[in-house]
Amino acid sequence: MKSFKIFLIAVLCTGLGSPLFAQQQKLTMNINYAVNTPVGNFKSDIVDKTSFRGWNVNILYGVTDRLSLGLEAGFADYHQKYPRQIYDIKNGNISAVLTNSIQTIPVMVKGRYNLVPSGIVQPYIGVGAGGNFVSYNQYLGEFASGKSGIYFAASPEAGIMIPFSRHGASAFTAGAKYNFMPFAYGDAKDLNNWGVYAGIKFPLK
């Protein structure tokens, strides 16, 4: 374990001072494939399956070598079909196969802070906040009811970038984020989830 730590520190420090200002004043696009897992009420009452149908895309401007600001949009599709059950309704019952289908599309202002801007491996932290376009549909059999609208979303994240070359702005990216997504309809109290993502970053100009 000790040798691994030494190796990690060495890797992180190797690039210090090498590809100087790789991000500053650069406009970059970062496209990631994302996997999202519901938590809390979202997981216990709506969908407990992990979504493998997700993406996020951001365009960030390097304000300084460490700080980038811009916009991010994301997408996740949650789907779960529950076997036929009998549910209570007022003065009766309904038997149905119940399917929950939820899509979230957050569009946020985003900031990302590079902890080691000149490293071969560049860890970063970030946060985004903005609107979340939600499409929430619950199917009883083939009959849908639901709610769509714009809600708040905030997403703190942590990840790493591994530049493809010492002086290039293109990089492999991977990270994890917690998606705070308030929402209320029926049994749903929120759509909070955590996710992991991986993709590439490349310069736009």
Place this chain on the structure above:
Amino acid sequence: MALTAGVVCIGLLGSCTKDPLKNMTNEESRIYITNYDSTVNFEAFKTYSISDSVAVVSNGSLREKTLTETDAAFLQAIKDNMQQRGYELVGKDDHPDLGINISSVFNGQTGVISYPSYWGYYNRYWDPYYWGYGGYDYYFPYTSYAIYQIREGALSIDMVDLKDANSNKKIEGVWNGLIRGEAIFNASTAASQVKALFDQSPYIKNNQ
């Protein structure tokens, strides 16, 4: 390049949604809804009679009454379940305690109608004279709680209280079973569909 990447992303986003209705079987598409008057003791009823045909109701009007192979299968399925629950089938002129009507409900309009309108015109489909209580109106105490949006065919089974019609001066509905979904009008699945309604209505029983 940015534009291309954006277009590709949007295309990928749109194609990533899993369609809930894709690969859904006819059985999975169906819903079975039952409403009942919770103040009614179903053990107080001993006999029942059932309509000899099915009313075809379209946009609030009686179109016709039919007795197709499918209609007969549903009628028989209801008889089988009522017998299992301990009720005796008698003729409609033999003063049955319960009357059972079956209707196929269609709405050809693209708009949405609420289900209470079905009960609101009930005399048009099932004349109280049929049950020997001419001049009375039907009354369904649960109609205000059951608002369904009907865009296609539905099968409605209505159980009414004939035993107390004279004392109540009206024919009260005590139970309704509603089936909606794909391919519901099918003789081969009539028994299983009716059984589903009775399975979720254990209070319909007479053990005496």
